[in-house]
Amino acid sequence: MSFPLLEAQGLILRFGTTTALDDVGIAVHPGEVVAIVGESGSGKSTLLRVLSGQLVPAAGQVTYRDAQGQPHLLHEMGEAALRRLMRTDWGFVHQNARDGLRMGVSAGGNVGERLMAIGARHYGDIRAQATEWLRRVEIDEARIDHLPRTFSGGMQQRLQIARTLVSRPRLVFMDEPTGGLDVSVQARLLDLIRGLASELNIAVLLVTHDIAAARLLAHRLMVMRHGRVVEQGLTDRVLDDPQHPYTQLLVSSVLAA
Numbered sequence: 001m002s003f004p005l006l007e008a009q010g011l012i013l014r015f016g017t018t019t020a021l022d023d024v025g026i027a028v029h030p031g032e033v034v035a036i037v038g039e040s041g042s043g044k045s046t047l048l049r050v051l052s053g054q055l056v057p058a059a060g061q062v063t064y065r066d067a068q069g070q071p072h073l074l075h076e077m078g079e080a081a082l083r084r085l086m087r088t089d090w091g092f093v094h095q096n097a098r099d100g101l102r103m104g105v106s107a108g109g110n111v112g113e114r115l116m117a118i119g120a121r122h123y124g125d126i127r128a129q130a131t132e133w134l135r136r137v138e139i140d141e142a143r144i145d146h147l148p149r150t151f152s153g154g155m156q157q158r159l160q161i162a163r164t165l166v167s168r169p170r171l172v173f174m175d176e177p178t179g180g181l182d183v184s185v186q187a188r189l190l191d192l193i194r195g196l197a198s199e200l201n202i203a204v205l206l207v208t209h210d211i212a213a214a215r216l217l218a219h220r221l222m223v224m225r226h227g228r229v230v231e232q233g234l235t236d237r238v239l240d241d242p243q244h245p246y247t248q249l250l251v252s253s254v255l256a257a
């Protein structure tokens with residue numbers, strides 16, 4: 001198997017007396033979708049923030065391997081290098097599309113901007129790619145000059161995905177990407193994410209408390225509770241044959257719902 005794209009060991013992080021991460025390790029390989037599941041307060045979002053360099057752990061390390069195969073210790077990279085990584089190699093899909101979109105910029109502008117950030121300069125090419133990406137995320141290209149605030153919640157989320165993926169990141173961090181949307185809209189969005197991640201061979205680190213979403217998208221699953229990883233493995237194995245009592249409870253409560 002290839003080297004992991006992102007790898008962490010021994011992560012510890014406390015907020016006052018709360019231990020949000022308690023000796024957490026993870027590895028994400030190129031093209032792999034890994035879901036972090038667990039109840040509210042289990043440490044999922046904190047882990048995502050540490051893995052994407054936004055929070056510095058009290059102990060442990062995170063290593064990112066760049067496109068040339070060079071490993072970098074994330075928390076020793078420096079602000080400028082980290083920002084460059086975020087622009088070129090990584091993408092973020094937020095639960096609230098407003099956090100990932102520029103609401104005062106047209107739909108086409110939202111997508112085109114990301115291309116310009118990685119060096120695209122030719123207006124015609126940028127507009128053509130933006131049009132193509134709107135089509136890919138099932139937004140009518142006639143809406144290209146409209147502002148995202150005129151879009152439905154599901155459309156805004158699809159636009160955020162187009163904006164994120166247009167620059168072909170190697171790794172995308174997603175925090176509850178379908179949270180707050182209608183169930184039918186969620187299903188369509190999950191299908192779209194699954195298709196695009198697989199087609200573009202993008203690694204995804206997905207935080208969700210939605211086991212059904214994790215089953216649909218993730219190759220591997222990591223179950224967290226009270227800041228610890230209680231179980232991890234291939235998604236079907238973990239969900240069909242959970243070993244830890246907490247995972248059994250999570251799975252059975254979904255089945256009973």
Ligand SMILES: Nc1ncnc2c1ncn2[C@@H]1O[C@H](COP(=O)(O)OP(=O)(O)OP(=O)(O)O)[C@@H](O)[C@H]1O
Pocket residue numbers: 015018019020038039040041042043044045046047209
């Ligand atoms: N900025 C903060 N200051 C203080 N405590 C925090 C902060 N962020 C998180 N915590 C605490 O750390 C623990 C883990 O929180 P975290 O948000 O990572 O959990 P989560 O699994 O993502 O929950 P949710 O699904 O509700 O977002 C919780 O006890 C939370 O209250």
